[in-house]
Amino acid sequence: MRLTGYIIAGAMAITWGTAPAQTIDDARQMMLDGDYAAALPIFEKALSAKPKDASLNQWVGVCLLRSGNPKKAERYLKVADERRLIDAPRYLAEAAFEQYEFSKATDLLDRYEEGIDNANKKKARKAPKITKSPEADELRRRTMLGQAMLDRVEKIVVIDSMAVDRDEFFKFYHLSPESGTLNSTDVMPEDYEIAEPSEVYMPQSGEFRIWSAPDKDENYVLMGATRLIDGTWDTPHPLGNALDAGGDSNYPFMMPDGVTLYYANNGPESIGGYDIFISRKDENGFLQPQNIGMPYNSTYDDYLLAIDEVNGVGWWATDRNRLGDKITIYRFIPSDLRVNYPVDTPGLAAHARIDSFRSTWPADADYTEMLQRIDSAEYVSGKSHPDFYFALPGNRIITTWDELRTPAARNAMEEYLDACRRLDRNLKELDSMRMRYAGGDRAVAGRITSMEQEVERERTALREMSNKVVRANEKTR
Numbered sequence: 001m002r003l004t005g006y007i008i009a010g011a012m013a014i015t016w017g018t019a020p021a022q023t024i025d026d027a028r029q030m031m032l033d034g035d036y037a038a039a040l041p042i043f044e045k046a047l048s049a050k051p052k053d054a055s056l057n058q059w060v061g062v063c064l065l066r067s068g069n070p071k072k073a074e075r076y077l078k079v080a081d082e083r084r085l086i087d088a089p090r091y092l093a094e095a096a097f098e099q100y101e102f103s104k105a106t107d108l109l110d111r112y113e114e115g116i117d118n119a120n121k122k123k124a125r126k127a128p129k130i131t132k133s134p135e136a137d138e139l140r141r142r143t144m145l146g147q148a149m150l151d152r153v154e155k156i157v158v159i160d161s162m163a164v165d166r167d168e169f170f171k172f173y174h175l176s177p178e179s180g181t182l183n184s185t186d187v188m189p190e191d192y193e194i195a196e197p198s199e200v201y202m203p204q205s206g207e208f209r210i211w212s213a214p215d216k217d218e219n220y221v222l223m224g225a226t227r228l229i230d231g232t233w234d235t236p237h238p239l240g241n242a243l244d245a246g247g248d249s250n251y252p253f254m255m256p257d258g259v260t261l262y263y264a265n266n267g268p269e270s271i272g273g274y275d276i277f278i279s280r281k282d283e284n285g286f287l288q289p290q291n292i293g294m295p296y297n298s299t300y301d302d303y304l305l306a307i308d309e310v311n312g313v314g315w316w317a318t319d320r321n322r323l324g325d326k327i328t329i330y331r332f333i334p335s336d337l338r339v340n341y342p343v344d345t346p347g348l349a350a351h352a353r354i355d356s357f358r359s360t361w362p363a364d365a366d367y368t369e370m371l372q373r374i375d376s377a378e379y380v381s382g383k384s385h386p387d388f389y390f391a392l393p394g395n396r397i398i399t400t401w402d403e404l405r406t407p408a409a410r411n412a413m414e415e416y417l418d419a420c421r422r423l424d425r426n427l428k429e430l431d432s433m434r435m436r437y438a439g440g441d442r443a444v445a446g447r448i449t450s451m452e453q454e455v456e457r458e459r460t461a462l463r464e465m466s467n468k469v470v471r472a473n474e475k476t477r
């Protein structure tokens with residue numbers, strides 16, 4: 001979602017040379033309706049006859065800017081600025097914002113407001129005053145947020161990118177089964193409210209779903225539902241008010257830990273349209289989400305970050321490259337510890353924008369083999385009837401009993417899978433009790449504490465059981 005707003009008309013009633021008045025009027029209406037690409041050639045034709053006309057230069061500049069070409073737009077907006085059109089500085093500020101020149105954008109917004117003040121001082125006492133565009137205040141807020149993000153650009157390695165069809169782009173996220181599945185909304189019952197476009201997240205167990213749906217005010221909120229013992233689904237419920245503090249929430253992905261949630265939101269903490277946020281769940285529900293910053297987020301739409309811990313790869317989608325009906329998906333190497341670029345790093349904005357994903361690579365790095373391994377692992381994980389999924393050292397995934405080399409390994413695997421099922425049941429029960437507690441049932445507080453301790457013991461035991469499977473499988477027959 002781009003910054004939008006109305007163009008101050010000024011001298012819009014003027015006709016230009018031999019160009020028919022209606023044609024210019026049509027172009028102005030297209031611009032006001034947000035169809036900048038259609039209006040642009042009409043204005044360009046008129047400008048060719050009057051190349052120094054301030055208003056035409058501004059209109060061409062705005063159309064280029066809103067069509068995703070801020071650098072080229074500057075040439076025309078500067079002409080309008082030199083001829084003292086009062087809105088020119090704020091459009092130049094928007095062009096600077098789109099290019100991550102946040103300090104420059106701030107200066108231009110200051111000059112825009114000073115220009116309005118000066119113009120009003122010169123007006124006659126009873127003459128209508130010029131008012132500041134609300135769009136300028138919104139741009140200033142986003143500019144301040146952008147500057148704060150640029151001071152904390154995470155240093156990541158993006159191993160590749162791909163341009164895919166915008167519709168159902170998430171189908172190109174080839175995640176391991178342990179990471180869950182990203183599904184089209186047609187997996188949902190017909191009577192469920194569902195946002196469009198969106199996707200539905202389900203974990204490997206398939207025991208719950210997370211999706212986005214419109215609320216009573218038509219804002220998108222994240223919803224959840226759990227499969228009941230009889231195979232039906234419980235009543236959909238909002239995941240939590242903390243996740244929906246303004247704007248639309250969409251494109252959820254839950255980590256296998258059942259605690260960490262990534263999703264997109266386009267509210268007041270977003271720099272562009274949709275930004276990616278992270279939240280974690282405790283006994284009281286989901287905590288206040290945090291914007292994960294740059295380079296994941298941009299001045300355009302960014303959404304659906306998913307991390308596949310089995311294959312050691314993360315995915316996210318972005319509209320920053322302005323590819324029309326296509327959208328860019330980046331794959332990157334996740335890290336447990338966030339490391340930011342120093343604020344004085346040369347080309348910091350280019351790293352934040354990911355002008356070239358190969359510039360994120362260390363010297364002499366080559367990720368061809370890693371990509372082949374990841375794709376091979378994804379292919380193995382895609383078997384139609386696996387017995388289980390288990391990661392051995394070296395990122396090898398086994399999925400059948402026949403791949404276990406010894407009877408001891410098979411016995412250890414049976415114990416491990418039984419423990420996984422027990423942990424899964426207890427996590428579901430714990431989640432249910434937490435929901436009851438959040439709804440006001442304080443009687444379950446003691447049981448929640450006991451269950452949390454039990455779950456932690458089971459997770460510790462599960463890690464030892466996993467190691468036992470590996471050790472047993474390494475022994476010769």
